[in-house]
Amino acid sequence: MATYDLIVIGAGPGGYVCAIRASQLGMKVAIVEKRPRFGGTCLNVGCIPSKALLHASELYDEAGHAFADMGIEVKPKLNLAQMLAFKDDAVKGNTEGVAYLMRKNKIDHFHGTGRILGAGRVEVTFINGEQQEVDATSIVIATGSDVAQLPGIEIDEKAIVSSTGALSLEKVPKRLVVIGAGVIGLELGSVWRRLGSEVTVVEYLDRILPGNDLEVAKQLQRLLEKQGMAFRLGHKVTGVKKNGAAQAVSIEPAAGGDADTLAADVVLVAIGRVPYTRGLGLSEAGVQLDKRGRVEVDAHYQSNVPGIYAIGDVIKGPMLAHKAEDEGVALAELLAGQAGHVNYGIIPAVVYTSPEVASVGKSEEELKAEGVAYNVGKFPFTANGRAKANKQTDGFVKVLADAATDRVLGVHMVGANASEIIAEAAVLMEFGGSAEDLARTCHAHPTLTEAVKEAALAVEKRAIHM
Numbered sequence: 196m197a198t199y200d201l202i203v204i205g206a207g208p209g210g211y212v213c214a215i216r217a218s219q220l221g222m223k224v225a226i227v228e229k230r231p232r233f234g235g236t237c238l239n240v241g242c243i244p245s246k247a248l249l250h251a252s253e254l255y256d257e258a259g260h261a262f263a264d265m266g267i268e269v270k271p272k273l274n275l276a277q278m279l280a281f282k283d284d285a286v287k288g289n290t291e292g293v294a295y296l297m298r299k300n301k302i303d304h305f306h307g308t309g310r311i312l313g314a315g316r317v318e319v320t321f322i323n324g325e326q327q328e329v330d331a332t333s334i335v336i337a338t339g340s341d342v343a344q345l346p347g348i349e350i351d352e353k354a355i356v357s358s359t360g361a362l363s364l365e366k367v368p369k370r371l372v373v374i375g376a377g378v379i380g381l382e383l384g385s386v387w388r389r390l391g392s393e394v395t396v397v398e399y400l401d402r403i404l405p406g407n408d409l410e411v412a413k414q415l416q417r418l419l420e421k422q423g424m425a426f427r428l429g430h431k432v433t434g435v436k437k438n439g440a441a442q443a444v445s446i447e448p449a450a451g452g453d454a455d456t457l458a459a460d461v462v463l464v465a466i467g468r469v470p471y472t473r474g475l476g477l478s479e480a481g482v483q484l485d486k487r488g489r490v491e492v493d494a495h496y497q498s499n500v501p502g503i504y505a506i507g508d509v510i511k512g513p514m515l516a517h518k519a520e521d522e523g524v525a526l527a528e529l530l531a532g533q534a535g536h537v538n539y540g541i542i543p544a545v546v547y548t549s550p551e552v553a554s555v556g557k558s559e560e561e562l563k564a565e566g567v568a569y570n571v572g573k574f575p576f577t578a579n580g581r582a583k584a585n586k587q588t589d590g591f592v593k594v595l596a597d598a599a600t601d602r603v604l605g606v607h608m609v610g611a612n613a614s615e616i617i618a619e620a621a622v623l624m625e626f627g628g629s630a631e632d633l634a635r636t637c638h639a640h641p642t643l644t645e646a647v648k649e650a651a652l653a654v655e656k657r658a659i660h661m
């Protein structure tokens with residue numbers, strides 16, 4: 196009999212949550228993690244440190260210009276080392292929290308690198324080089340993702356950085372060039388812009404945030420430009436040359452045309468992430484990958500090798516922590532004989548810029564492409580009492596409802612606190628709610644969430660405050 200019911204390789208949001216749920220369901224569980232701390236990309240070099248810096252830099256920025264309006268007179272002075280320490284402390288608190296949860300749930304921890312020897316068998320190589328074989332009935336690959344590299348541009352995490360280096364720059368770069376106007380580029384670009392960098396974002400496509408609702412993305416771009424961020428859309432970076440302490444970033448129009456050069460002190464490469472399967476022994480174990488290097492799984496997260504499963508960034512779907520977590524829960528429940536399930540149509544996505552962008556469900560572009568008839572209700576924060584009181588009136592909420600049934604198919608917003616507001620749209624959609632349901636739900640006053648209710652009313656052209 197195998198020593199464990201389940202071995203999870205990787206202790207990110209997918210892996211550690213799967214381990215906890217499996218333990219709750221009575222399984223004997225072990226987790227293998229090569230990083231010194233639990234929490235994976237998200238807690239160590241992703242969601243948590245980036246949000247800590249976004250929070251601190253936003254307050255610094257606001258203290259510089261918005262506080263005076265409210266009668267708070269301060270002259271903010273940046274202590275970058277302390278701001279980075281604040282961020283590191285957030286990481287420490289969160290990763291220690293996961294360590295506590297592992298102990299509480301009696302999950303055995305192997306601190307080393309896991310390699311699959313075959314169904315049921317994992318070899319762990321510890322930091323000191325020693326090895327141990329661990330066996331289990333089921334193996335879960337939850338090894339996450341890594342930074343996508345741009346050929347010919349070497350990331351040194353000092354002058355040419357990935358998101359990891361951009362979370363720990365020792366001084367504020369005078370000029371920061373960001374390659375890629377996706378989530379990382381806009382979030383970390385915002386951090387350093389607020390702290391004083393001149394930020395230019397180079398994006399291959401002719402829009403920012405591909406995949407997001409276009410109207411929302413355009414509005415965010417206008418707002419970021421007002422904050423001083425510059426965009427070179429429809430351009431590709433062809434090379435970065437070191438020029439003393441500075442970098443010369445060569446760009447040219449994606450559709451062809453005259454090349455140009457941008458000067459930068461630091462270049463952030465943020466062109467996406469790739470599944471991480473290096474050193475796992477997958478080809479020897481016969482585990483199939485898809486064309487993009489992701490572990491191919493069936494609807495129950497099982498790979499082509501019985502007993503070997505995969506979840507999170509290493510499989511298809513959005514690379515988001517909450518998607519990985521929900522897959523972890525679903526898989527543990529399936530392994531326990533329950534009906535674990537993830538509703539992939541209702542996974543909220545947030546961009547933590549200022550203002551924030553949040554969305555769930557289909558965008559207008561997707562509905563058009565699918566030929567679905569829909570009604571749109573929109574409501575601007577300029578007409579929301581709380582937003583006016585707070586002087587945070589940038590942005591709007593958009594509700595998309597099925598023209599025939601009124602069922603809500605998508606909700607998109609740009610505005611203050613959008614990351615928190617989007618949850619009500621997700622709950623409504625999970626219950627198959629209509630715009631009418633949303634419009635008739637009493638929302639507390641004065642709150643920003645009233646804009647969601649008003650947008651739902653606007654689907655039937657009966658918003659009250661517009």
Ligand code: FAD
Pocket residue numbers: 204205206207208209210227228229230234235236237238240241242243245307308309310337338339340358359379471473474475506507508509514515516517518519
């Ligand atoms: P990971 O978190 O990548 O964890 C995988 C773990 O496996 C790692 O700790 C790795 O060390 C370990 N591992 C790999 N191979 C082995 C091996 N052979 N043996 C042992 N251990 C191994 N998502 C959001 O939802 N919200 C956000 O705000 C957000 N912000 C982000 C900001 C940044 C800068 C970045 C880079 C990402 C962000 N993400 C965010 C994405 C999020 O971090 C990922 O979607 C999430 O971490 C995926 O979880 P995972 O468990 O699949 O993998």
Ligand code: NAI
Pocket residue numbers: 345374375376377378379380382397398399400403404405430431432465466467468513514515544545546547
């Ligand atoms: P991304 O996929 O969001 O954006 C990459 C951008 O780079 C795209 O706009 C793409 O068109 C552009 N691009 C690609 N190649 C290029 C090139 N050669 N030149 C110029 N532009 C190019 O990837 P990103 O921002 O690196 O984030 C990676 C993942 O991390 C995302 O999948 C995201 O889900 C996750 N993440 C989530 C966050 C959140 O939920 N708030 C925050 C940060 C990351």
